[in-house]
Structure formats: structure tokens, C-alpha cells
Amino acid sequence: MSKIERHNAIRELVGSTVISNQEELRRKLIRRGFDVTQATVSRDIHELHLYKGPNGYALPNGNGNGQFEEDDLPSVHDVLSSFGLKVNQAQNQLVLITTGGSAQAVALGIDGEDWPEVVGTLAGDDTVLIICPDQKRAAQLRTRLEEMIG
Amino acid sequence: MSKIERHNAIRELVGSTVISNQEELRRKLIRRGFDVTQATVSRDIHELHLYKGPNGYALPNGNGNGQFEEDDLPSVHDVLSSFGLKVNQAQNQLVLITTGGSAQAVALGIDGEDWPEVVGTLAGDDTVLIICPDQKRAAQLRTRLEEMIG
DNA sequence: CAATTCAATGTATAAATATACAGACGCAAA
DNA sequence: TTTGCGTCTGTATATTTATACATTGAATTG
Numbered sequence: 622m623s624k625i626e627r628h629n630a631i632r633e634l635v636g637s638t639v640i641s642n643q644e645e646l647r648r649k650l651i652r653r654g655f656d657v658t659q660a661t662v663s664r665d666i667h668e669l670h671l672y673k674g675p676n677g678y679a680l681p682n683g684n685g686n687g688q689f690e691e692d693d694l695p696s697v698h699d700v701l702s703s704f705g706l707k708v709n710q711a712q713n714q715l716v717l718i719t720t721g722g723s724a725q726a727v728a729l730g731i732d733g734e735d736w737p738e739v740v741g742t743l744a745g746d747d748t749v750l751i752i753c754p755d756q757k758r759a760a761q762l763r764t765r766l767e768e769m770i771g
Numbered sequence: 772m773s774k775i776e777r778h779n780a781i782r783e784l785v786g787s788t789v790i791s792n793q794e795e796l797r798r799k800l801i802r803r804g805f806d807v808t809q810a811t812v813s814r815d816i817h818e819l820h821l822y823k824g825p826n827g828y829a830l831p832n833g834n835g836n837g838q839f840e841e842d843d844l845p846s847v848h849d850v851l852s853s854f855g856l857k858v859n860q861a862q863n864q865l866v867l868i869t870t871g872g873s874a875q876a877v878a879l880g881i882d883g884e885d886w887p888e889v890v891g892t893l894a895g896d897d898t899v900l901i902i903c904p905d906q907k908r909a910a911q912l913r914t915r916l917e918e919m920i921g
Numbered sequence: 922c923a924a925t926t927c928a929a930t931g932t933a934t935a936a937a938t939a940t941a942c943a944g945a946c947g948c949a950a951a
Numbered sequence: 952t953t954t955g956c957g958t959c960t961g962t963a964t965a966t967t968t969a970t971a972c973a974t975t976g977a978a979t980t981g
Contacts, residue, residue: 637896642937658961663938672824713862740859741866743895752861792967808931813969
């Protein structure tokens with residue numbers, strides 16, 4: 622994987638999660654497939670002009686709006702087939718398991734669709750919580766997501 | 772000289788000069804009559820919530836970062852009117868959409884109120900999930916939140 | 922008054938971060 | 952083909968920062 626891709630990943634990570642130290646960032650990068658050492662992470666932080674403050678690392682322009690700009694949303698089909706692993710349902714909620722570090726991208730893909738079955742989404746590292754209006758529509762969405770995951 | 776005076780001196784120094792590391796800050800404090808060690812400087816930096824970035828240390832608002840003070844809970848009305856966009860309800864759950872990166876500040880404001888309608892909150896980047904005891908109280912809270920958002 | 926508590930600080934060192942040096946790789950020129 | 956150069960990265964370690972523990976001084980308590 623390229624350095625540019627790694628920088629993009631770092632921007633996304635520090636923009637969406639709290640990263641307190643370089644080791645934490647390094648581990649998250651490894652989970653995304655970037656095999657790097659602390660030295661490389663330090664250099665990346667320098668090159669990206671990141672700040673470190675009370676809440677961890679941050680991007681220069683504040684707390685970093687979402688790394689995927691509004692006009693650059695990933696296709697939901699692409700991200701689900703690439704990163705989606707499994708969907709579990711609990712009443713009106715779906716829990717979507719993704720590959721490590723991909724939850725935010727997947728959530729953005731889902732948000733971009735404006736599906737009526739989706740009230741809202743919440744992304745962690747490898748888990749997306751999807752809130753649906755009711756149980757029936759959750760089941761419908763689950764079927765759709767599972768088809769996309771393949 | 773008092774700790775408060777030292778903190779004021781640090782604020783002035785990092786606001787007016789480039790301070791790249793704690794030893795440099797320590798030396799400048801000594802020149803102003805504050806006899807301190809690196810450990811004390813580190814503690815001061817933590818207490819003042821300073822950032823360290825490409826140009827050295829900076830004050831919390833120095834780099835345009837809009838995060839709120841940790842020991843100063845934001846007023847829920849302030850954060851909702853500033854960052855709140857929309858509230859959706861699904862059964863006993865409310866999904867509050869915020870501006871990018873503001874979900875945690877908003878959740879903090881809500882948590883600080885100890886409302887009986889709030890069992891708990893979960894914040895992502897631009898989404899806060901609020902769990903309520905039941906559907907009726909979720910509807911009540913939704914109305915209140917929407918009034919605050921304006 | 923002595924004892925206790927608390928905040929602040931220094932010392933020593935653990936943890937975090939930066940960087941010198943060497944090697945690998947790709948590319949272009951000779 | 953070889954050579955030179957630039958970029959990138961890892962290893963080892965230098966530098967910077969955070970923190971455990973002990974001490975001090977002031978205020979409070981019995």
C-alpha cells in the first residue's frame with residue numbers, strides 16, 4: 622500500500638476517533654493492512670502537520686471534518702462488498718461487522734443512500750450500528766445488506 | 772511566585788513566541804523568575820490543555836480547534852443550537868445528527884443534564900444515539916431537543 | 922499544640938516521540 | 952548493464968514528555 626493511502630487513512634482515523642499516542646495509531650494502521658513502525662508513524666505525523674492536544678491527535682484545520690468529502694462518497698455496494706462481514710439484528714437495530722477500521726467508511730456509504738429504513742448510523746472501528754424505524758424494516762434492510770456483502 | 776502567575780506567563784509565552792519543547796519553555800520561565808523543573812512544566816501544559824503541533828506549543832483556541840474545556844461542561848442549549856441539526860426517532864431511541872465532529876461535545880452536554888428521559892448516550896462523529904426508557908419519553912425528549920436546536 | 926490533609930513540586934525513571942544511519946527499491950542516465 | 956540519485960522505511964537510540972514516589976509547606980482538625 623502506498624504512502625498516500627496511509628496518509629489518507631491517518632487523516633480519517635484522527636478525524637473520527639481519539640488517538641492518544643503513536644502506538645495506538647500504529648496498531649490501527651496495522652489493522653488496516655499498513656505494516657509500519659513507530660518511526661514511520663512519527664514521520665507521517667510530521668508530514669501531515671498533526672497536532673497533539675488534550676484529546677489526542679488532531680488535524681491542522683480543527684478536529685477534522687469527515688475525511689470523505691460530501692462529493693466523494695463511497696459507493697455503498699463497493700464498501701460493503703469490500704469491508705462488510707456480517708449483519709446481526711436486534712429488534713429495530715442492525716449491527717454490521719466490518720473489517721478493522723472500516724466502519725466509518727461503510728457508515729458513510731449507507732448514509733449516502735438515504736434509505737427510508739435507516740433512521741441513523743453510528744460507527745466505531747469495525748462495527749456500525751444502524752437504527753431502523755421498526756423491526757420489520759430492520760429485517761428488510763438486513764436482507765439487502767447481506768446481499769451486498771455477498 | 773504562584774502557580775496561577777506561572778500559568779499566565781506560559782499562556783503569554785506560547786501565545787507570543789515559538790516554543791518547540793518543554794526545555795525551551797522551562798528556560799524562558801526561569802528567565803522570568805519561575806524556578807521550575809521539566810516535570811512541573813509538563814504538568815502545567817497538561818493543566819492548560821496546550822497543544823503541540825508543527826509550530827510548537829499552542830493554546831487550545833490557538834489553532835482554531837473548537838473543543839470545549841474538559842472541566843467546563845458545555846451548556847446543552849449552547850451545543851445543540853450551535854451543532855445540532857436534526858433528531859430522528861425510532862421506538863425508544865433518538866438519533867441526533869450534528870455537524871461533523873461535534874457528536875461528542877453534544878453528547879457531553881446531554882449527559883451533563885441528568886435528564887430522566889435519558890438512559891444513556893453513544894456518540895460517533897456526527898451522530899449521537901440517545902437511549903430512552905420508552906417510546907413515549909423518547910418523543911418528549913425529541914420535542915425538547917428540537918426546540919433547543921431551533 | 923500535634924497530627925492530618927491537601928496541593929504543589931522535585932527526583933528519578935518509564936513512556937512517548939524524534940532522528941541518525943543503513944539498506945532496499947525504483948527510475949533515469951551513461 | 953552499471954551507476955547515481957531520490958524516496959521510503961526499519962533499527963537503534965537520542966531526545967522529549969509523562970508520571971510514580973517522596974518531600975515540603977500551608978491550612979485544617981482534634
